Amino acid sequence: MRLRLVKDDLNWDYFKRSRLWLGISAVMAVVALASFFVQGLNYGIDFRGGTTIRTETTTPVDVGEYRDALDQIGLADVVISEVFDPTFRDDQFVAMVRIGAQEGEEAVSTDVIDRAEAALAEVAPDIKFISVESVGPKVSGELIQTAALAVSLAIGAVLIYIWLRFEWQFALGAVLALVHDVALTIGIFSELQIKFDLAIIAALLTIVGYSLNDTVVVFDRVRENLVRFKSKDLKEILKMSINETMSRTIMTSLTTLIALIALFALGGDVIRGFVFAMIWGVVVGTYSSIFVASAVLLRLGVKRDWSKPTEGGAGTQFGDVDA
CATH class of the missing domain: 3.30.70.2040 (Alpha-Beta Plaits)
Structure with missing residues (x-):
């Protein structure tokens, strides 16, 4: 008997309170940035010397x-x-x-x-x-700049990739979700004054990859359904696509969290900060893939010109790309 965490006919409406979810995300991001600028981060040896x-x-x-x-x-x-x-x-x-x-x-x-x-x-x-x-402090200052540059370049590369893979609306939704995840992770470290070192930068880059993977899975299904159901509006397509990928999303996040929680409990002090960042990142990354990226895409809309063939058609010029 196959284990099912989500029933096959799942039909949740994720956009019934989309303004509320986006508002909560915006408030959390503002609080995170305010905490960062007011009390800063508790830098470790890598950044303080x-x-x-x-x-x-x-x-x-x-x-x-x-x-x-x-x-x-x-x-x-x-x-x-x-x-x-x-x-x-x-x-x-x-x-x-x-x-x-x-x-x-x-x-x-x-x-x-x-x-x-x-x-x-x-x-x-x-x-x-x-x-x-x-x-020394000079080297530490250079490390901070390099770390910030690494995270920025990663998000920039994601923007270009999604733009080429899908459309600019998808790219903007994905990048806003990634910025949301990174901002909230930095904010929780600032608020709790957990030590912030190079291992946390590695965690941030991993969170960017994890969240992007979740978002791309949903967006790929959205693109498939846009072609399959040309008469449905975008909201219905997004709701259908998220429901269809929800089982995969929950299973992936849950199994990842089980491993991370075990590491957090048994791994010792050396990796605890890294693991905490990963746990937080998996939670907010899963949330943002569903409630941020898709909600942004819904508000931006997608150009659907079905008068042209799928290949080379407006809004679907990369619809047949297999990645």
């Missing part, structure tokens, strides 16, 4: 003890992770200790590194600092 220390001992690494030892000397913004490598000896245990620039300082001073080594030596007497690498 700091030092990465590679340690080595002959005894197993206890991340909790390492963290407690560094907390006792008053170090803030510390991230500790154990390094695993099959080439390590049986008595070789390696950890990465990342210390952010302390308040009032542009970089981690030599004195701070010496105090950190002394504190860790109480936990692991034979500990050695194999390498110490620092990132």
Whole structure:
């Protein structure tokens, strides 16, 4: 017996309160941007500057003890992770200790590194600092600019792709949905002051891809139905297309969330920020594909000139493209 999360004759009307959904999305986006400009982001070491220390001992690494030892000397913004490598000896245990620039300082001073080594030596007497690498504020500023450029270029590439794949109305709806997803993700990190580092940029780019995939699935069905049902109005076509793809949407989002929630609960502090961004992104990405992208497309309309052949016809010149 086949598992069904959505019945075959689903007939929900997603546009009955479309103005309400768009209004909620607009308010949430404004609140997110206001939070970003008022209190900003809690930047991690990648964007604020700091030092990465590679340690080595002959005894197993206890991340909790390492963290407690560094907390006792008053170090803030510390991230500790154990390094695993099959080439390590049986008595070789390696950890990465990342210390952010302390308040009032542009970089981690030599004195701070010496105090950190002394504190860790109480936990692991034979500990050695194999390498110490620092990132200054200038490099961190360049990373922020590069990260913003990467996200902007990704959204720009999506705009061009959807425009060529479908029409400009589809492209604008998809891009507005992506901007909505990115803005809300940045906003939740700003509001909750969760640490924002390069891993979160990777999550943002992944969210862009995930949300785009969801949107393209719906839009592809819309395009097929526009050709199949030439007498139906656009609202009915959109409602039909979303209902037809709803089973796939729910199944994909649900299975992705199950894996992400497991990672969030069991993955540890190192990836928790990344996983939280992904969970939030899957939720808002699924929402925006249904209630933002499609609602924007409904308001923009689609040119449907059926007096011309499908191939090369206005509004359907890419209708036979198989991607």
